[in-house]
Amino acid sequence: MFQKVDEARFVEGEHEMLRLWSERDVFRRLLDKNAGGPKWSFLDGPITANNPMGVHHAWGRTYKDVYQRYRAMTGHELRYQNGFDCQGLWVEVEVEKEMGLGTKTAIVEQGIDKFVHECKKRVLTFAARQTEQSVRLGYWMEWDDPEELRKLASHIGDEETLTLQTPKGETASGSAEELTARLGNPQWGGSYFTFSTENNETIWTFLKKCFERGKIYLGHDVMPWGGRAGSAYSQMEIADGRKLTTHRSCFVRFPLIEEQDGTTETRRHGGVPEYLLVWTTTPWTLTSNVAAAVNPDLEYVRVKAQTRGDEEPAYYYFAKENLEFKRLEREFKEGFGRPEWQWPDGLDKLKTISQIFKEQGKYKVDGTVKGEEMIGWRYAGPFDDLDAQNQPTGYPDRTSQLQIYADRWSQPSFTREQLAKDAKKLTTAVSLDDAPQVPNSLVEDKALTAIDEQQDWIDKKLRTEWRDKLEEGPKLISGLLEAAKSVGILTSRLVDYDTNFSELDRALRNLGMETAFARDWRALVAANESTLTVGTTLKHIYSVQPKSEEGRQALQEWVGEAQPNLTPELINSLSLAIERVFHSLETELGSILFKSGAEAHHVIDGGRDFKGNPHVVAGEGTGIVHIAPGCGDVDNQIGQSIRLPVIAPLSEDGSYGPGFDDRFTGHTAVDPATADLVFEQLKEKGHFVYVEEYPHVYPHCWRTGEELVFRLVDEWFINMDWREEIKDVTRAIEWLPESIQGQDREVEWLSTMRDWMISKKRFWGLALPIWVNPNDASDFEVIGSLAELKERAVEGWDEFEGHTPHRPWIDVVKIKSEKTGAVLTRVEDVGNPWLDAGITPFSTMGYREQPDMWEQWYPADFVTECFPGQFRNWFYSLLALSTMMRHGETDKPEEKRPFKTLLGHRLVMDETGQPMHKSDGTAIWFEEAAEQLGVDTLRWMYLAHNPASDLRFGTRHPDEPVTLNTPEGPISETKEGLPTVKVTSKPADDIRRQVLIPLWNSYAFFVNYAVADEFAPTLEQVPLADRPEIDRWILSRLQELIGTAHESFEAYDVATFVAAATTYIDDLSNWYIRRNRRRFWRSKDASDTDKTAAYQTLHEVLLTLTKLLAPCVPFITERMYGNLIGDTSPRATSRGSNAGESSVPRGVARGLGGEHSDSVHLCEYPSIDESKLDLELNRKTADVQTLVRLGHRLRESAELRVRQPLAELQFAASDAAQASALEQSADIIADELNVKMVTRSENLDDLVSYSFKPNLKTLGPKYGKLLGVIRKELPEMDGALLAPLRNGKPVTITLGGEEVTLEPDDVLVSTEQASDWASGDDGGIQVALSTTLTPALIREGMARDFVRHVQQARKDAGLVITDRIRIFYFTSDADVQIAITEHEESIQASTGWKDKGVLRPTDIDEWSEYIRTETLSDSITHTTAKDVPVEPVTIGESQVAIWIKPA
């Protein structure tokens, strides 16, 4: 039997269901049930186990859960493996804070082992926490017991032998460290942890494969560095450690030089020496200067000035704008952006450059020059006498590392021979005899036609479709382009369509290469006065490679017309020039690479940052920036892009290394005395111009306050030159939602990404399996597994054994080089954490140890993740790692892909669309939302949202603490000690109001009547054919919904299903139940088949709906389901007291209605019952609803409330079938719209008038320009002329002097108002509603108002639906009204009174029986007593007091 239900109490209900699931072990039974079913492989992107979950995590986890649940209900076997991301800096930073450590040194001093243990503990602790939160979300995974995880956490680092209970029910023993290392293995089950030995070892396997393909190399990168701590700092740490400080900044001058007759001379202008004016805040870096950067677009001045101490005047170059620029003017007034960062006391305002020169003497502006023209100028550096400046390759010597680059450049495709050959092809291509073959997908005919017709087509193709073809196919320029790209000197602009020669010219000058070839280029351009571009020429010739004679001619013609300058002679000289340039590049590359700092000094283009802003701007400095790639991040980037030598002056302790002789070696960079030293030297050499105190915000160590410097450090990279393989794999994957073009974005990233830096100088993470010769960086090996390591180990293995392959334990193992026999030591670095997450398709599915299992589960069918950022993080690492792992195992991209379909979703934002941050208290913790808004509500909100756009979740109110009722009891702070506060969410409120409450109310309606009526679902089913149409309709609509559900889930587009379900729930609540209420009220009568049909229909609908919605809202559906199947065990009502001893047998519900499972989640997902699907009926009902809506609209505009009965409604429909269908539903329409009569008419000509408009879509093609006239005149024509059109007959008329034949489809007819009838049309249905009221209708309307007020009174009195009452009423107008009645006729005539009335006792008497039936009342008493107990209400024109008493 059903249990009565009242308010939904969603959150409480969710807690009850969590208990129920765990008591009945539902999840475990689901696994058993589906074991052996078809497999559906989901791969979880690991969540960082470093903090508790917020609402932003819950979106993705809801997707993961909902698609898994759907697959489970359709019988699939799943892995249900959650993942935790465990290693990396995020954890280290938090643990450092916890342990009160500030520096890497501090970590080393108190023991890396201890630190790593703490990291493991933290991860385990938060894994436990996130597990609990996920369970609360209803996220079904094979979860580890959080208590077991906490137990492990508390024993990490001790030797005690523990016994672990695994999720699959096994027990395992060992130390906490041993057990932890094996978490998530297939035998145990449970979440995978990326710190597991299997995960780390599988990454080793990957890196070994990279190594075997020659992709691992040692490069370098500039990092913020603390000398005292002896360590690098992360971006995160820097953000915390910025401080306002004052440094001595200086203006220095670099003398320009030039070659004259083989010797290098100071450059002079009119006999006066010329200098670049340069400014820096870090004088110590001047020792390591290699270049000076300008902005090519800026204007520079040449100023003649004589500074103090100079014998003669000199010319200075600097940005024109800077001469009078008031430096730090705003900061002087307003400070540096934070309240505590005000201009330092006692510090003067900065001087302008003009002032500085004036103070030292006179100056005069003598000409300007564009930055562009300065590029390539050579100068002498201020410290060119230092050894470090004269070391080839820079300092320290990087010859061995650079050899790796050099090797790459000498690959076959870049050889001189190859380049020459390619260039030759260019020549021959003009005659088109020996053109290379066209890539086969280039459709020739299409191309040729297009060439003839318009050049645009080609342009477009070039930019889109052919791009890939050009890159993929055998092609003329590929060698040139690849060579150019790989040396990083010629940007992709060289090959871009709109690139012109000057780009190449600039690139060459930027390299400091004033080569014969560059000059050739320029001469070539000048001689031809050509606007022809390299890209245009090469691409056009190369991309259209006609095979037929006809095609060749077409191309030649096109070349002749479109590119008149492109003569065979020009092509020839172009090709020769290209050949020479690249030959030159090849031969000169070495010298670029192996140049010393001193040799490299020249003016370069500063380029632009990632936002497109130039690195060099006018303003603060001089517009000429001193570049020291070994001392600055940006400097290093610029340097790398044009292969400047790198001088890295600092040792680990932050002092100058030995290459800086006795002047600097050993001095600390941040020591102010070092600056003095620099100034002294500069003065001595005549480079010094001016020094000043300069305040700025500068990075400091966030704990010790020590000033940081930028230092060049060695890092390990994977050469990603196999990107094309990854692109192929990327294209074999379905990327959803389509609108975000994920595949294109990923391919784009793969095309432009740089080599992958995989090392990190930290402690907690993957131990990079790279063993290197301490004396020769090129002598290194990569180890692929622990077994291999054990075999190769020459020392340290015994010490290591028994520990996880983490620092510090792994560091002691040493091997012997196979190449040189030297003892190799592991590099101390740990790995990039994206390796950890990217290897999981292999590590979690048994790639290494259980190939059978791996075969079954790889590739994953589905992954889903928040996409911003992941294209270059997780998605990228998955793709890259899989591609490499599968290399040599298969050639097919679809067998290499790690997953088949990816669903991305965007971010969770606050109510205003701003990101939520933990730091400012706007990030909403999971519990706060779950316990205040309800998890089902949250889930629906996530699922309904378009994954391609940000979700505006709501607002956290940090000032309003709340106590939350959680499954574990009330809390007022999180386990981390943060107070829980109020959370509001408009979308959540909307969903609860519009979806979940109506759903619940529909269910409650059914259950409560079923209880009252003792309806038994076991009754024999009323045959479908015997049920009323409306029953068949709601069941038919249900089948439609089932279809939508399957389609949506299969397409990973659950939002479509959720939207359809919302509409269905509305149909159910606001149409089916509302229209059928009366069928449920009738007295008990077992033979009332109509009533039985109603119950059975609604029962079926609700039961099916719970199953359909179960994946989306697992809690509310479970509650409803239990009651709907008549499960009387302690569920819906349980408070837990007797729940534990529930005697319900597993898998069988004891209740009504035959075979049901005892959980909706163990049910099969519904499938369409075709016999119940009647699309015709669905359409028809939709028409009725349309008509009713239209009727309501008409009543609205005529100001006739629905309770007021009207005499008649007439309708007509152009479609006869539609009209007769509506006619069949006349009673419904009459009832809904409260009209006495519903009449179908052929037309409404007598009641309405029509207006006619042309159907432009059909007439446009027929009449073209005449349309303007038709459009204007047709509506003005006599309706009678056009009347036949409404009966489907054509009409011929004369418009604009032409005869026009109009078919019915050519004209759009709409309905307009006539008197006494309100009329309108919608969807081809015309309706007219009689607005004339008779006194009888008015009286009936008042009677219905009366009933309405009695019902309100019943409700206010809290009566049950079966309670009987007596009614009393009083109306003060009674006497007057009697008088009125007598004169009714005349009053009506004189006032036009027609739609209002006064309520008289006689009216009540007239409707007495109706009123009593409707309100279950035994009597209606009119009283004349004045002291009424209630406020009167208005009925008609009367004030009436109505009150009730129990019968």
Place this chain on the structure above:
RNA sequence: GGGGGUAUAGCUCAGUUGGUUAGAGCGCAGCUCUGAUAAAGCUGAGGUCCCAGGUUCGAAUCCCGGUACCCCCA
């Protein structure tokens, strides 16, 4: 600088192969229904469809140029 995307109501966004009066949700205003539900339903106000040019009988839609914002890359 290069590539991609977006621009439509106060807000968030739809808008089919070009077609008539450009829609939805929220918000606002008004009204209505209710014997399960003050749940909801209906109506209304509110738009130079970013700007300019072109193609076309006809452009929010296609093309070209510009502006603004976002993303990716260097």
